[in-house]
Amino acid sequence: MLRRIRRGRASLLIALCCILGASLGGTLVQAEDGTAASYNYSFWGDTVASPAAYQATALLSGPDLGVGPFKEPNDIHVTKDKQIYVLDSGNNRIVILDERFKPVATIDSFDRDGQADKFQNPQGLFVTEEKHVIVADTGNKRVVHLDQHIKLVKIVEAPESELLQAHFQFQPVRVVMDEAQRIYAMATGIFDGFMEFNADGAFTSFIGANRVYVDPVEYLWKRLSTRAQRSQMVMFTPTEFTNLDIDDEGFIYATNGDLWGDNIKKLNAQGNDILRRTGYFNPQGDVRYTPEAGPSRLVDIDVADSEMYSVLDSKRGRVFTYSGDGHFMYVFGGIGNQLGEFNTPAAIERVGDDFLVLDKALGEITVFQTTAYGRTLNEAVRSYYSGEEEEAFQLFNQTINMNANLEFAYAGIGKSLLRQGDYDEAMKHFKRSMDQPNYSKAFLLFRKQVMREHFATIMTVIVVLAACALLLRNYRKTSVRKRGVSIEQRVD
Known part of the structure; x- marks a missing residue:
């Protein structure tokens, strides 16, 4: 009877474990293709659970804000003093809100040579630190530059250049401006990169063209095909960019629709990609996905302080x-x-x-605020970036206490320990995070440290061992000679 009860308990325990395993497995699948869950990726590419770093706290529509319904809004920008500019494309206007989401002003026209000029289906918006407003006025095929008083500074229209095709149609959809008032525009149908205009509005060059990635099988088939067959095939052309942003140092961060190359880039003044990719996987959105769903389609990028940046996946609605x-x-x-x-x-x-996440179809803005975990992780990355090793060490330890699956945090602790000179402990954390380059660096420094600290002892041991070896060698020679002399005497 007792055995039957024990067997029943064991069966019940196994059943509960199976149910728990199935529920956990469902969570991992949901993190790959279903509605968004908070997750991260391990060194091996597995989806692992993670605490939520952000939570939605408000949903704002035009009527809620007292500015009337938004119609297919396309872009949003926030200034240093936290004023919010919403590009209400369908209504051909720009709505300005303060940090409490109270209406400040609406820009639906500007004065041009004494007459009111209006936007037509604008798609892109950028606001400088001086509150200059740059608008990609797509329907009017121009870029409009207004100052902080909504006075017209200049209008950039279709440029003339040998670099452009004869029947080129200028349709800018996204814009940014650097401190030298150079405008970088992303235009429809342009595969050569971003169009650069100087402070006077003259077109100067293209910057940051994407590389062409060719399928070897398709390339071979194209080489073997006839001219008529080749004319029906798709041409090998670079992918278009999907959006861009600019940081305080003038570096352009961009996203593109490339499925095979790097779909996030950081471009310097020469147009070279200098984005650091030292994580377990290159920044690209979702790493794991089903063939039916496909990879992430990144449509926007936002650059924060301390070189942190976020990208928006329109396919699954996720912010990475x-x-x-x-x-x-x-x-x-x-x-x-x-x-x-x-x-x-x-x-x-x-x-x-x-x-703030802008929904084009619904005309709504969703507000996300940090959780305790998100705030701690953000501050840890900021502290490490600014060189505050002790504070970064403490903050990364706090994040690990909240999320043991965040493996790169161990690398952050290791780097902080490395800067503090604690190479032995740094090696342990680099091993935990599978950071082989930094582990090797810590090991070399640890070896030098050990040699430096124990140099006198090591040299003393070496000298003593050398002296002992020399004495032993002389002793053995002396012993051999004595034995030889004694044998000769016996023979005599």
């Missing part, structure tokens, strides 16, 4: 954030009907540490 070294920090968002999910996400922006 990376450190300057390319480590995946956290993800939030999704496609759906609940708070924190979207229908057609179009743009993202930060207000301090909070996020």
Whole structure:
């Protein structure tokens, strides 16, 4: 009877474990293709659970804000003093809000030679630190530059250049401006990169063209085909960019629709990609996905302080954030009907540490605020970036206490320990995070440290061993000679 009870308990325990395993497995699948869950990726590419770094706290529509319904808004920008500019494309206007989401002003026209000029289906918006407003006025095929008083500074229209095709149609859809008032525009149908205009509005060059990635099988087939067959094939052309942003140092961060290459780039003044990719996987959105769903389609990028940046995946509605070294920090968002999910996400922006996500189809703005975990992780990355080793060490330890699956945090602790000179402990954390290059660096420094600290002892031992070896050698020679002499005497 007792055995039957024990067997029943064992069967019940096994059943509960199976149910728990199935539920955990369902969570991992959901993190790959279903509605968004908070997750991260291990060194081996497995989806692992993670605490939520952000949570949706508000959903704002035009009527809620007192500015009337938004109609297919396409872009959003936040200034240093936290003023929010919403590009309401369908209504051909720009709505300005303060940090409390109270209406400040609306820009629906500007004065041009004494007459009111209006936008037509604008797609892109950028605001400088001096509150100059740069608009990609797509329907009017121009870029409009207004000053902080909404006075016209200049209009950039279709440029004339030998670099452009004869029948080129200038349709800018995204714009940014650097401190030298150079405008970088992303235009429809342009595969040569971003169009660069100087402070006077003259076109100068293209910058940052994507590389062409060719399928070897398709290339071989094209080489063997006839001219008529080749004319029906798709040409090998670079992919178009999908969005761009610019940081305080003038580096352009860009996303593109490349499925095989790097779909996130950081471009310097020469147009070279200098994005650091030292994480377990290159920054690209989702690493794991089903063939039916396909990879992430990144449509916007936002650059924060300390080289952190976030990208928006329109396919699954997720926002991915990376450190300057390319480590995946956290993800939030999704496609759906609940708070924190979207229908057609179009743009993202930060207000301090909070996020704003613009939904084009619904004409709504979702506000995301940090959790304790998200705030701690953000501050840890900032402290490491600014060289505050002790504070970074403590903050990364706090993140590990909240999320043991965040493997790159162990590398952050290791780097902090490395800077503090604790090479032995740094090696242990680098081993935990599978960071082989930094482990090797810590090992070499640890070896030098050991040699330096124990040099006198090591040299003393070496000298003593050498002296002992020399004495032993002389003793053996002397012994051999004595034995030889004694044998000769016996023979005599």
